[in-house]
Amino acid sequence: MKKIYSLIAVTFLLFSCGGNDKFVLRGSVGKVNKVMVVTDINSWDGDIGKEIRNSFGELVVGLPQPEPTLSVSQIAPNGFGKMMKVSRNIMIIGVSDEDKFFIKNNVYAQPQTVVYVYGKDKESVIKVFQKHQKEIIDTFLDADIKMLQTQFKKTKLDDTQYKTLQKLGISLTIHKKFNTVDDTGDFLWLRQHLKSGIAKTGSNNILVYSVPLENETTVSDSIVAVRNRIGKKYIPGSDPETMHMITEEAYTPSTFDAIIDGKKAFETRGKWEVKNDFMAGPFLNYTVIDKKNNRLVVFEGFTYAPSVNKRAFLFELEAIAKSMKIQ
Structure with missing residues (x-):
């Protein structure tokens, strides 16, 4: 009898999620034009971090005060826990077994943009980032535009x-x-x-x-x-x-x-x-x-x-x- 009750409870939970296997993602948080960079502190303090700050820090044209295109903050991979994963704009960058670049949406929260940049060594990481830096910046900016437009539609x-x-x-x-x-x-x-x-x-x-x-x-x-x-x-x-x-x-x-x-x-x-x-x-x-x-x-x-x-x-x-x- 207990097995039957357990089966009924599991079935109810599955159907209460909308009849499919997808989980309901948490709502993302974060200021407009801000990106959380997930990388180790040595990379952030070294050439990789310098390259990111120089690229994202390009000044917005036409403003009377100097303001960067994107503001950035850094967190180490071991600190990238549940609370941090709800950030709206995330870039994960570091050394891996091969050079890779890809973008995913709504990985941990919604709406969310996560950019992944990997290289076989630190020099390769920088090269991959430099190759795709315009696409990366445009991706974050476009995502924020769409997010604001969605908010404005509500009012x-x-x-x-x-x-x-x-x-x-x-x-x-x-x-x-x-x-x-x-x-x-x-x-x-x-x-x-x-x-x-x-x-x-x-x-x-x-x-x-x-x-x-x-x-x-x-x-x-x-x-x-x-x-x-x-x-x-x-x-x-x-x-x-x-x-x-x-x-x-x-x-x-x-x-x-x-x-x-x-x-x-x-x-x-x-x-x-x-x-x-x-x-x-x-x-x-x-x-x-x-x-x-x-x-x-x-x-x-x-x-x-x-x-x-x-x-x-x-x-x-x-x-x-x-x-x-x-x-």
Whole structure:
């Protein structure tokens, strides 16, 4: 009889897990743009750790304060226990019997990205890492973008309420912390007031608009001129007669190729300022070539957060921009 009861209990447990053999993974934890590196202390203090810190520590373009692309922390393999395994971004790196590189998702928790880098000796480990470093960085950044977009979907603004997005045929996954500043039908400005730390007087901002597509070969060269024109028309300072947003004249923005909603685009990072005033900060601009509608669709995010790091704020704006869908 006891055997029968035991069999019933086991059967119940199996079916209570959803009718399959998969375990329910714990939820992952960890700050955005942070990676836990699992390796021994000698490797971390030596050339392997130096290579990782130099690669992940490359500065984010366009920020007023120097901030690394990815922040890192180290833990030894014998300390990589149950609590540490719920970290969202993990890289396991060290010496093994052969050179290997691979990526797995949701190994110990969900969502989670685990990158494995192995070499037959320390020199080989560095070579394998160097060979795949761009892919590794992009993998962690893309995973964080998707994680944020999933979070934003849970508290998503109803974008059908904005006449500009409706007129332009655009949808975005924007979380509910943003409020409307302006929505003309041709130009949308949303603002999120920042409440944490000394950035509580600051804000994250979203702009959306379109301009005609005149010459595809000169799009990247015209981005600064377009944003300056829009700033003068729609984004005044405390004195609208003499003050408005411009691209900071002392800092040349950087422009890169990008893809948004499967369409060719340009990503521009730089600094904005208010002409004849002291307000300034970083901006992130995506100019999308929409050939179907013979136009450029522009998403811009900019941050005003004096005296605090701004990487995380701008990264949230990037996640929103990359959720864009164009009809």
